[in-house]
Amino acid sequence: MKEVVAKKYVKAVLSDKNLTQLDEFLANLEQISSAFGSDKFKNIISLPTLSTQKKADFLLSLIQNPSQKFVNFINLLATNKRFELLPTIFNELKSQRAAMQNIYLGKIYGSYDLSSDEVVALEDKFSKRFNAKIKLEVVKQEYNGIKVELNDLGVEVSFSVDRLKAQMSEYILKAI
Structure with a gap:
């Protein structure tokens, strides 16, 4: 549900085609969205005794020279009491901005450490395959293998050591 509401706000923001203002808007939104990683910040934003206008002023104080x-x-979000949507709006806006530039964002999941050269090689191979610029982010996670997700393109590529072992065992049993 949050994503649907966030997409409506993103659509309104994208209605203005000025790309330099959009980049500035995105940078400001990134600063506020990163603050949501702090529990103290979340508590302040969700505090029921604090007026929505004071919350809006607090958010705007985090930004230097915000555009009108x-x-x-931010005032519109305050009026509708939708501050909790800011990280979702940021992610969706970042994704839409990247799509406008034919850049797609993806993630590499795995428990292995990948060097920057390996990540660049993967980005190049996927870029050639999809005829677009692909940017990949490494996410360390307990996964016995490597998985690459490109959600905007609807692509998931994975190599699992466990699955390989199971297939090899099955092949050997069939051969016997």
Whole structure:
């Protein structure tokens, strides 16, 4: 449900085709979204005794020289009491901005450490395959193998050591 509402806000922001303002807007939104990683910040934003206008002023105080469009956007979120959507709006806006530039963002999941050269090689191979610029982010996770996800393109490629072992065992049993 959050994603659906966030997409409506993103659509409104993208209605203005000025790319330099959009980049500035995205940078401001990134600063605020990163603050949501702090529990103290989340507590302040969800505090019921604090007025929504004071919360909006607090959010705007995190940004140096916000544009009038950004101030209006934060005030609109304050009016509708939708501050919790800011990280979702940021992620969706970042994704839409990348798609406008034919850049797609993806993630590499695995428990292995990948060097920057290996990540660049994967980005190049996927870029050639999809005829677009692919940017990959490494996410360390307990996964016995490597998995590459490109959600915007609907692609998931994985290599699992466990699955390979199971297939080899099955092949050997069939051969016997």
